Amino acid sequence: MVFVTEKAEKAGKAPSVFRNTAFLRLWTGTTASGLAMWAMPFVLGLAVLERSITAVELGVVLATRTAGFVAAVPVAGVLADRHPRRAVVFWSCLTAAVMTPVIAVGMGKSLLLMAVAAAIVGAGQGACRPAFQALVAEVVPESGRQQANAATTLAIRVTTLVAPSLTALTALLVDARALLAITAVMWLCAALVPPKGTGQPVQTSSARAGFVADFLDGIREARRHPWLLGGLGALTAMIAFGYSATAVLLPVVSRDRYDTEAVLAAATTAYTLGALAGAMLIARWRPRAAGWASLAGLACYGLIPLGLLAPVHSFVLIAVYVVAGIGIELFNVPWFTAIQREVEPGKLARVSSLDFLLSYGLAPIGLAFIAPAIDRFGASAVLGVCAVICFAAPAAAALIPSSRGFTRSS
Structure with a gap:
């Protein structure tokens, strides 16, 4: 539900988006996903310093993560227009949460396992982006969307600023495998916290057309x-x-x-x-x-x-x-x-x-x-x-x- 006061609407203004409980939950989930996304490269970099993986393995894992992201984005856009955006966010972030610890399991044992898991994590990252973006339009009235988008990008910028430092500080206490588990928890938060949207109607004709036709x-x-x-x-x-x-x-x-x-x-x-x-x-x-x-x-x-x-x-x-x-x-x-x-x-x-x-x-x-x-x-x-x-x-x-x-x- 979107909470906008009648007085604010008459005045042509929207109250602070953080008074909108639905957006606050969405903002929290988006921030958690951003922190998890930006933390992973630094965590894997620390794994190289710990000699848990090699620099070549780091490059392969990051490359497959990027490939998964690029492959999933167009498919996710179609899914998020066919189905409730909240469901797409849930399953994509849950996928990333489940597969992130698998990367830790593969450290020092199987580069193939790490690469496949990283590709799936990247797909989860890519799949949630269009759905998060569309959810803003569902839970925030038009008059408050610029403020909402500014708040979201502010959180992302803070995340890019503090993620390396937080990762380095936490590494003083735990190893890279434990840090990956913490990253998985952040993905789980991103999956569970966001609210339901208004529920865009499923495009039945689009559903019959196929993914390629839908994307076109x-x-x-x-x-x-x-x-x-x-x-x-x-x-x-x-x-x-x-x-x-x-x-x-x-x-x-x-x-x-x-x-x-x-x-x-x-x-x-x-x-x-x-x-x-x-x-x-x-x-x-x-x-x-x-x-x-x-x-x-x-x-x-x-x-x-x-x-x-x-x-x-x-x-x-x-x-x-x-x-x-x-x-x-x-x-x-x-x-x-x-x-x-x-x-x-x-x-x-x-x-x-x-x-x-x-x-x-x-x-x-x-x-x-x-x-x-x-x-x-x-x-x-x-x-x-x-x-x-x-x-x-x-x-x-x-x-x-x-x-x-x-x-x-x-």
């Missing part, structure tokens, strides 16, 4: 919104080129230009802190041209390859990361809110799965191509091209008339 129907829904295709293209380009290049080259620049790993740590922390500030800002700010403001925020990421390219002081580079962090949340929150508002409710999970698949799910492909490009053309050329793409892609998306407000009527 979601693509057709996305094509009805030109601003969505433009924004998704810009986001995908930024991640594939900008994020991938900076992820590879920031450690190199930190070592070679500044002769210290401290710049690497400071820059990544600054980005997360900037994102926290951006989420808090956009929770209450309602720009008149929300789409253009969001795309401008996305374009701020282009400052990072420029900062890595130019011989700037380390404090300038760190400041650039703060600005980029603010900008990414000025994009993310209105972007998710617009999708929840504009997309047909019965197809929301499929469109959300397309968003995750093309933007974040395919990011490893960009990473795979960046290193050969650097070897072939040099770091300066790659950074220059990536900066141009990060600026040009949002600018091109902004030329689409409906992008001004992320609405078909813009």
Whole structure:
């Protein structure tokens, strides 16, 4: 049930989303799943330090987890539009909870067992993402969704900031196998805590069509919104080129230009802190041209390859990361809110799965191509091209008339 006071509705405002019990439960479950997802790579890294697994085994396990994530996202979008989103969240998170300890069982015994378990855990992670996103639209009224999305992304950013530290501190008391068991408990929390949604009606005609036809129907829904295709293209380009290049080259620049790993740590922390500030800002700010403001925020990421390219002081580079962090949340929150508002409710999970698949799910492909490009053309050329793409892609998306407000009527 959504608790919105009549007085607040008449005033054109929604009360704090944390007064909405259903959203509070959803937020808790989303946070638990995010903490479990971000903790696992660090736990497995500690297992390498403990010599429970090798570095090669770590790479294989993380790769299969990513493969499971990418494979599950489109299927999960279809399932979450066919069936209650709460049920999809439950089974996907429960699957991750059950299979996470299996990774611990395989440590030092069977790489195949670890890889299969990691792939299934990744599938559980991918399967819950579109359902969580669609559930927000079910349990929060439209007037409160921007605040709700900001609260969710705030929790995710805090998770990325504290997960490594919490994992390292806990490792002082227990080993990697026990840490994986704790991660499984977090997945179990994510499975059990979220509320029931309003219960979108099952699309009976869609159920007869098959998964491929159902997913294609979601693509057709996305094509009805030109601003969505433009924004998704810009986001995908930024991640594939900008994020991938900076992820590879920031450690190199930190070592070679500044002769210290401290710049690497400071820059990544600054980005997360900037994102926290951006989420808090956009929770209450309602720009008149929300789409253009969001795309401008996305374009701020282009400052990072420029900062890595130019011989700037380390404090300038760190400041650039703060600005980029603010900008990414000025994009993310209105972007998710617009999708929840504009997309047909019965197809929301499929469109959300397309968003995750093309933007974040395919990011490893960009990473795979960046290193050969650097070897072939040099770091300066790659950074220059990536900066141009990060600026040009949002600018091109902004030329689409409906992008001004992320609405078909813009």
